[in-house]
Amino acid sequence: MEIYKTLDSDASKEFQKLLNQQLSSSKNLSEGKIVVGKVTKITSKYLFLFIPGLKSEPVLDVNELKQIGLENKIKVDEEIEVFVENIEDKNGEVQVSANKALKIKGWEKIVKAYDNNEPIMGKIVSKVKGGVIVEHTDTGSLMFCPGSQISDKPLKDISHLMREPQKFALIKLDKIRGNACVSRKQIINSHKKEDKEKIIAKYKVGDKIKNAIVKSYSSFGVFFDVNSELDVLVHLQEISYSRVNHPDEIFNIGDKHELLVISVDNEKLQVGCSIKQLSPDPFEHISNYDLNKTYDVKVVKIMDFGAFCELEPGLSSLLHSSELSWTKKNPSAKKMFKIGDVIKCVITDIDKEKRRISLSHKLTLPNPYDELENKYPVGSKVSVTISSKNEYAIYVKMNELDIDAFLHCNDLSYTENGESELSKYKKGDKLDVQVVEIEKSKQKIRVSKKLLDNDPFEFFKDKKVNDTLTVQVISSDPKGLLVKPEGSELKITIKKSQIAINSADARPSRFVGGERIDAAISEINTEKRKVALSIRLLEELKNKEALDKYSDPLSGKNLPFSSLSDKIEKKKE
Numbered sequence: 001m002e003i004y005k006t007l008d009s010d011a012s013k014e015f016q017k018l019l020n021q022q023l024s025s026s027k028n029l030s031e032g033k034i035v036v037g038k039v040t041k042i043t044s045k046y047l048f049l050f051i052p053g054l055k056s057e058p059v060l061d062v063n064e065l066k067q068i069g070l071e072n073k074i075k076v077d078e079e080i081e082v083f084v085e086n087i088e089d090k091n092g093e094v095q096v097s098a099n100k101a102l103k104i105k106g107w108e109k110i111v112k113a114y115d116n117n118e119p120i121m122g123k124i125v126s127k128v129k130g131g132v133i134v135e136h137t138d139t140g141s142l143m144f145c146p147g148s149q150i151s152d153k154p155l156k157d158i159s160h161l162m163r164e165p166q167k168f169a170l171i172k173l174d175k176i177r178g179n180a181c182v183s184r185k186q187i188i189n190s191h192k193k194e195d196k197e198k199i200i201a202k203y204k205v206g207d208k209i210k211n212a213i214v215k216s217y218s219s220f221g222v223f224f225d226v227n228s229e230l231d232v233l234v235h236l237q238e239i240s241y242s243r244v245n246h247p248d249e250i251f252n253i254g255d256k257h258e259l260l261v262i263s264v265d266n267e268k269l270q271v272g273c274s275i276k277q278l279s280p281d282p283f284e285h286i287s288n289y290d291l292n293k294t295y296d297v298k299v300v301k302i303m304d305f306g307a308f309c310e311l312e313p314g315l316s317s318l319l320h321s322s323e324l325s326w327t328k329k330n331p332s333a334k335k336m337f338k339i340g341d342v343i344k345c346v347i348t349d350i351d352k353e354k355r356r357i358s359l360s361h362k363l364t365l366p367n368p369y370d371e372l373e374n375k376y377p378v379g380s381k382v383s384v385t386i387s388s389k390n391e392y393a394i395y396v397k398m399n400e401l402d403i404d405a406f407l408h409c410n411d412l413s414y415t416e417n418g419e420s421e422l423s424k425y426k427k428g429d430k431l432d433v434q435v436v437e438i439e440k441s442k443q444k445i446r447v448s449k450k451l452l453d454n455d456p457f458e459f460f461k462d463k464k465v466n467d468t469l470t471v472q473v474i475s476s477d478p479k480g481l482l483v484k485p486e487g488s489e490l491k492i493t494i495k496k497s498q499i500a501i502n503s504a505d506a507r508p509s510r511f512v513g514g515e516r517i518d519a520a521i522s523e524i525n526t527e528k529r530k531v532a533l534s535i536r537l538l539e540e541l542k543n544k545e546a547l548d549k550y551s552d553p554l555s556g557k558n559l560p561f562s563s564l565s566d567k568i569e570k571k572k573e
Contacts, residue, residue, distance in 0.1 A: 031087055034101045036079050047074065049082065049096070058082065058094040065098060081105065099140075106139015110180055114170040119187060122168045124161050132158070134182050137165055141180070149183035152192070196269045199229050203271050208278075209259040217247035224259060230271065232259065238274040241282050241314025243300045282314035283355055291347055294364055299341045307333040309345060309359060317357035319345060326362050326369065326443070327403050368401045369440045375401070376435050381452060386429045392418075394425060396433065396447065403445065407433060411448035414456050415489050456490035457529050465521050468538060473515045476508040483519070483533065490531075494519060498534035501543075506536075 037049035037058060047060040060082070065074065074080055082096035083104060089095055113120050121137040124145070131146040145168065150158060161184075169190075172181035203209075212224040212232065221235040236244060244250060251257075263272035289295065289311060297309035297319075306320040324331040337343060349358035376382050376398070384396035387404065394407040409418035412425075425431075433447040463469075471483035474491065481494040499506040511517065520541060523532035 031084050033084050034081055034104060035084055035096075037082050037096070039074055039076050039078050039080060042074075042076060049080070051082075051094075051096075054087070054094050056092065056094055058096040060096065060098055070098065102139055103141055106136055106141040107178060109138060110136060110141060110143075110170065111173065111175060114173045114180075119167040119169050120182070121165055122182065123163050123165050124158070125163065127158075134168055143168070143180040143182045145182045145184060149185045152185050152188045193269065196230075197266075200264065200266060200269050200271065203261050203264055205261055205264060207261040209261065209273065211256045212259045212273075214251045214253055214255045214257065216253070217251055219246060222247045222251055224257070224273070226259075226271075232271055232273050234259065234273050234275055238262070238276055240276050241279070242310065243308050243316050245301055276314075282312060285312065285315060286350060286352065286357070289347055289350070289357075291350060294344050294346050296342050297345045297359065299337045299339055299343060302333050302337065302339060304334075307337055309343070311357070315357075317359050319359045319361060323348075323360040323362055326365065326367055327401075329404070368403050369438075369443060372398070372401055372403060372445070373438060373440065378435050378438060380435045381432055382435060382447070384431060384433055384447065386425055386427050386431070388427060389422065389425065392422070394422065396431075398445075405433075405435075405445040405447045407447050407449065411436070411446075411450055414450050414453060415491055454489075456488050457526070457531075459485065459488035459490065460521075460524060460531055461526065463521055463524060463531075465524060466537070466541060467521045468518055469521065469533065470516055471519055471533065473511045473513055473517065475513055476511050478508065481508050481511055483517075485533075486516075492531060492533050494533050494535060498522065498532075498536045501536050501539050 035051055037051040039047060040050045040057065041048040043062075045062055047062060047065065049058045049060065051058060060080075070080075080098060081101045082098050083100035084094070084096055085100070086095040110120065112118075122134040122143065123137060124132045125135045125142075126133045128144075131144055132150065134143045134145050135141070136143065149171070150161070166184065167187045168182035168184055169186035170180060171183045171186065173179070209226055209232075212226050215223045215225045215231065217223065219236075221233050222239065224232045224234065226232050236247065239247065239250065257275060258278060259273040259275060260278050261271060262274045262277060263270075265272070295311060297311055297317075299307050300310050300316060301308040306318055306324070308316050309319050310316045319333070321331055321333060324333060324336060343361060344364040345359040345361050346363040347357060348360050348363070349356075351357075383399055384405065384407075385399055386394055387397045388395045392409055394409070394412075396405050396407055397403070398405055409422040412418060412421040431449060432452060433449050434451040435445065436448045436451070437444075437446040439445075469485045471485045471492070474482045474484055476482070478496070479493075480496045481499065482491055483494055484491050496506055496508055499508065499510075517535065518538055519533040519535045520538040521531065522534040522537050523530065525531075
């Protein structure tokens, strides 16, 4: 039976129209998309949907709806969003999921909240290693909350938080993997911040706070409770103009005090307070004190580097260890004073801008260096005691004045090696020395022991280069000879190269200790106290002398062959 005679008929056109609509709808459908379906039928096990563009009705399992809490909310003719998993399976049926659609839509909400920095609602559903699992209230999406982000305080028990709807902040999001990390702590802190901002806004610089209660204290200050709404720290330097070693010297827990607001930090939400600024500044009294004048001061604190002293309550200054003594290099304030001692000091400097006072205790004592210049000027002999030594020098104490002096090893002896001579001395040994140099400004004194002995170099004061000396061999080594001129205690080394003209004879081993030999002076410098001897030079001088003698024209007449030469000359004539 022929239904349509021609394609131009009205029925044919209507069919074509419907077909095109169907085809266009199916084009918009694809796997992996969320579409809207209309509920056509509900049974005890299934829910049937109509989705335009599909040749068959998709079916939802009622159990799936129960999982997402929609089994009693969806009715016939109502619409529901589903996720298209498969347009046509092996049985020719369409597979869709309401649960997946809900999660995808929920993830989109989570991403949007993260991008807009907005909190989300969720509830803790289970504990896991390192934290808890949070379920998104709107979509059922699961997120992770680290243990450190559950609360602003450590919690041993979180049972009261389980399955309670509450706000969470999104702190990390992996859009590719679909993972989210949330924080309950940030929400708590944000609320606290809002509350604290309101409290901080009540205070301004210059306000006086009454009845602030001492809550606790530490080495750096005191914590006060202000009106049971704000904790305030008063730093140690703001407690009193007088030096305070520790707050427990002044405060007791529970004491009430008046505070002065000196700063308000709206960013850090902190209020800075002071107690000392409620009283007049004692530094204003500095005009009552004069420079270079002696005053009685009280020791209030002792440190490794000196002591803090008060001119009056609240007006204190550091007495540095360098100003404790004239003679001691590193004096200890702990050994000299104790807290509470009243000592005399001279004010050496007042800096009003820096609010700094400089004190000196040693200026109240006689300067032993003044007495030294008068009693022991340069060139004086003085008795000393060895106080210490190092690898190159000895430090000695001038017994009468309690002043340390410096004695270099090269100033111990004219004749002996300095380092070898140094080893003969020990701490506590007494000896006489001569003052060589006094630097009063640097508090340095140099002394010498050898200057008290006869200078062996005096032996050479009337000697000159090329003079011959008789010396005694002390010892020899591969490098040369150690000799001592007769009539002198000075020991001189003759180098191997200066032993003989002939290198074969330049052997130090040719000579033995105690042997007397002659040598010539090759170099002498009285200013530098330097003299050099040479056997080779003596040989050269003797050879030159012989050559000069026998090269004289008159000297040939004494030779045996002179008469023969004369006869030859006569025959020629």
